[in-house]
Amino acid sequence: MAVYKTMQRRMLLDFLESHSGESFTVKELVAAINSEHDDAVPSESTIYRLMRELVDDGTVRKDVDVESRENVYRLSVDADAGVSMRCKVCGSVYNVDGESGRRIKDELSRCGAAPSDDNIELLIKCRKCGKSEQ
Numbered sequence: 150m151a152v153y154k155t156m157q158r159r160m161l162l163d164f165l166e167s168h169s170g171e172s173f174t175v176k177e178l179v180a181a182i183n184s185e186h187d188d189a190v191p192s193e194s195t196i197y198r199l200m201r202e203l204v205d206d207g208t209v210r211k212d213v214d215v216e217s218r219e220n221v222y223r224l225s226v227d228a229d230a231g232v233s234m235r236c237k238v239c240g241s242v243y244n245v246d247g248e249s250g251r252r253i254k255d256e257l258s259r260c261g262a263a264p265s266d267d268n269i270e271l272l273i274k275c276r277k278c279g280k281s282e283q
């Protein structure tokens with residue numbers, strides 16, 4: 150049973166790692182993992198429980214989506230360079246993974262900016278808002 154649970158946890162983490170920087174509701178996680186795996190897909194209640202554990206131990210961050218008011222989860226990247234993207238239309242915040250974040254800061258200092266250790270927020274238009282305008 151413990152092994153089984155570890156497997157489900159691994160499955161969830163693998164998924165979040167391969168979609169680093171994106172946020173998902175539990176329902177989206179269930180649907181996405183279902184479409185990627187044929188066997189032993191954790192149920193919605195199992196994912197809820199696993200996510201709570203992962204949030205507790207700091208592996209995953211829980212945010213509230215500004216539009217739907219639903220809880221969304223994403224991998225919390227400790228090696229996070231402190232760069233995030235905020236949609237200028239709806240205000241959703243997207244994480245930039247540590248490696249890309251550092252590259253952005255490197256690029257900024259090359260251009261003469263002196264990015265401090267402060268967090269940098271990039272203004273973007275998210276996919277959802279980009280679409281609704283077409």
Ligand SMILES: [Zn+2]
Pocket residue numbers: 236237238239240241274275276277278279
């Ligand atoms: Zn948006």
